[in-house]
Amino acid sequence: MNDISPLPQGSTIGILGGGQLGRMLALAAARLGMKTHIFCPDPESPAFEVTPHKTVAAYDDEAALAAFAAAVDVVTYEFENVPARTAQFLSHLKPLRPGANALAISQDRLAEKAFLTINRIPVAPFAAISDLDRLEAELEEIGAPAVLKTTRLGYDGKGQRIVRNMEEAAHAFEVLVPHPLVLEGFIAFDKEISVVVARNGAGEVAAFDPAENLHRDHILKTSTVPAAISKKTAEKATRIATAIVTALDYVGVLGVEFFVLPDGKLLVNEIAPRVHNSGHWTEAVCITDQFEQHIRAVLGWPLGDPTRLADVVMENLIGDEIGAIPHKLVTGIRPHAYGKAESRKGRKMGHINRVAVKKRAK
Amino acid sequence: MNDISPLPQGSTIGILGGGQLGRMLALAAARLGMKTHIFCPDPESPAFEVTPHKTVAAYDDEAALAAFAAAVDVVTYEFENVPARTAQFLSHLKPLRPGANALAISQDRLAEKAFLTINRIPVAPFAAISDLDRLEAELEEIGAPAVLKTTRLGYDGKGQRIVRNMEEAAHAFEVLVPHPLVLEGFIAFDKEISVVVARNGAGEVAAFDPAENLHRDHILKTSTVPAAISKKTAEKATRIATAIVTALDYVGVLGVEFFVLPDGKLLVNEIAPRVHNSGHWTEAVCITDQFEQHIRAVLGWPLGDPTRLADVVMENLIGDEIGAIPHKLVTGIRPHAYGKAESRKGRKMGHINRVAVKKRAK
Numbered sequence: 114m115n116d117i118s119p120l121p122q123g124s125t126i127g128i129l130g131g132g133q134l135g136r137m138l139a140l141a142a143a144r145l146g147m148k149t150h151i152f153c154p155d156p157e158s159p160a161f162e163v164t165p166h167k168t169v170a171a172y173d174d175e176a177a178l179a180a181f182a183a184a185v186d187v188v189t190y191e192f193e194n195v196p197a198r199t200a201q202f203l204s205h206l207k208p209l210r211p212g213a214n215a216l217a218i219s220q221d222r223l224a225e226k227a228f229l230t231i232n233r234i235p236v237a238p239f240a241a242i243s244d245l246d247r248l249e250a251e252l253e254e255i256g257a258p259a260v261l262k263t264t265r266l267g268y269d270g271k272g273q274r275i276v277r278n279m280e281e282a283a284h285a286f287e288v289l290v291p292h293p294l295v296l297e298g299f300i301a302f303d304k305e306i307s308v309v310v311a312r313n314g315a316g317e318v319a320a321f322d323p324a325e326n327l328h329r330d331h332i333l334k335t336s337t338v339p340a341a342i343s344k345k346t347a348e349k350a351t352r353i354a355t356a357i358v359t360a361l362d363y364v365g366v367l368g369v370e371f372f373v374l375p376d377g378k379l380l381v382n383e384i385a386p387r388v389h390n391s392g393h394w395t396e397a398v399c400i401t402d403q404f405e406q407h408i409r410a411v412l413g414w415p416l417g418d419p420t421r422l423a424d425v426v427m428e429n430l431i432g433d434e435i436g437a438i439p440h441k442l443v444t445g446i447r448p449h450a451y452g453k454a455e456s457r458k459g460r461k462m463g464h465i466n467r468v469a470v471k472k473r474a475k
Numbered sequence: 476m477n478d479i480s481p482l483p484q485g486s487t488i489g490i491l492g493g494g495q496l497g498r499m500l501a502l503a504a505a506r507l508g509m510k511t512h513i514f515c516p517d518p519e520s521p522a523f524e525v526t527p528h529k530t531v532a533a534y535d536d537e538a539a540l541a542a543f544a545a546a547v548d549v550v551t552y553e554f555e556n557v558p559a560r561t562a563q564f565l566s567h568l569k570p571l572r573p574g575a576n577a578l579a580i581s582q583d584r585l586a587e588k589a590f591l592t593i594n595r596i597p598v599a600p601f602a603a604i605s606d607l608d609r610l611e612a613e614l615e616e617i618g619a620p621a622v623l624k625t626t627r628l629g630y631d632g633k634g635q636r637i638v639r640n641m642e643e644a645a646h647a648f649e650v651l652v653p654h655p656l657v658l659e660g661f662i663a664f665d666k667e668i669s670v671v672v673a674r675n676g677a678g679e680v681a682a683f684d685p686a687e688n689l690h691r692d693h694i695l696k697t698s699t700v701p702a703a704i705s706k707k708t709a710e711k712a713t714r715i716a717t718a719i720v721t722a723l724d725y726v727g728v729l730g731v732e733f734f735v736l737p738d739g740k741l742l743v744n745e746i747a748p749r750v751h752n753s754g755h756w757t758e759a760v761c762i763t764d765q766f767e768q769h770i771r772a773v774l775g776w777p778l779g780d781p782t783r784l785a786d787v788v789m790e791n792l793i794g795d796e797i798g799a800i801p802h803k804l805v806t807g808i809r810p811h812a813y814g815k816a817e818s819r820k821g822r823k824m825g826h827i828n829r830v831a832v833k834k835r836a837k
Contacts, residue, residue, distance in 0.1 A: 143525050146812025163505050165527045400830050414801040420832050422784040439776040450508025468762050470782050
């Protein structure tokens, strides 16, 4: 089910996941004249507010999945933890874009690192950890400090511990097992950047400018564009992102997070087969934003123009920070609120883009 | 019902009219974390595809209007021909923004011209026409050629005739009566421009840059920004637009169409108390676009920043021209399709914005 002839006006895009990313994808699809159908187990999903077509059901509810597939022309998703069985089930009924292999690789840190390594893309040293003996040996090999992580379902700093010695490592092991684990070298990076890149079924690739990311409490706080990196580093990051989507025969938008080392070298930290929080700046200053770009790829359309018209800083509004809207809406600010009913601690509620009107790039 | 304290996240905006303008307003409202409820008699309304909340009913169905008012926090509209009774009925139940007086004035060309004249805003010479004798006298007074128009429900060139002599005038009179009529001097204008301006309940005003408009078959074809006019003319147009929203004590976005005379003088052709087709360029290149600006005003929020980041040409896609999407999506182009099921001749199906990436204003 991977015909790439362009879908026409009025087609229906099925989206797995009803969070803010699904919501923003649905808004972009509407701008292209498309209908959307959101599938999400949570009846309070914010994406349900931007389309009349929804399914509230579990991801393993095959009757609901079959009815969903019958109601749509193509299926995409807003999160990388779509269960493999769900992806396989749907992909036999309708085109699934991006494909199931991108999900399989990005769901498992070991599979992801193996994939990157095979494609000669630099990553931090890593090793699979099955037991304490292996952990001790690898901690010696990789060197302390290191980071012990679950191979699956980690996000926003969840499922990982920094370990400085074997005692801490043993404690982290106890906390994180029985999940499969990976030990990664701790990277003393200079900064974190990301590249959001798109590829369509015809093999066209278009990358947005690299963003420089700052985290707070393990959650992305700001993305600044342009990143304070050399032109050479920016080009290298873009080349790596392009190599990744090409190697995956990928269709859609993908986020690539990098560590920039003090000597300017790049390591890939992780990839996400979806629109990416560090690409939210694109909606304020790019001719085509990441959401439209993803929808175009999913539709089998030509990719849009990722040209950036101005410098920008995207800032996540987390928890009660959403209260800054509308009161702090001064010059140069474009807000986006996700319509979530409840603002819990650590919950991404919206973002603002601060556009540098005078100091433009180029 | 005109309290202007800001409405909070998650409020519901009721929108009368389910066409492309209502649809784009709903998309902008979603970006601000709001819900929308569309009221439209046409069950195939394109705006119904971007929210789960709709009412399909006639504008004089008071039970449906009352239920609609009960379901929303504020009411706005996408078209100036909302029946006066509908507006009054709703305005007693919930805040109606813009207010009923803006509707009353813009629905009637005579009332509009009287309002503008009273406020010392220049318009083409005009006269109410009740019978053929009056028509003959006024055609002599105003001079041929002139334009005979119905005072109400004219749009896209409908309900008007150019008359070059009394014979043509008498024929036009027969065609257009029994509607009340107005005779207007034919203006040999140099170009047509428009200013889209916003005002909120606190009296803040923000205008977008003037656009230069070209029509084809009486339908807007392109809006080009910046317009090829002097800085002085641009400032004057902005001053006039500001004077109009201030005189109306207006809340929301309003479009003002001008004729630019060969000597640079400006005449107001008409005003529209809503987002305006000639403001669709704002979504591609402004920090805040006209749709968000209207929603902010309706919510009682501070207005956004109308700064323009690049030069742009907006082109309407009419009838089968919608087929240009996605095939003509080359560099610099941002498309917007309205999701209309059927592409009839003369029907506005979408638009594209051509962004001048290199040749920026300023």
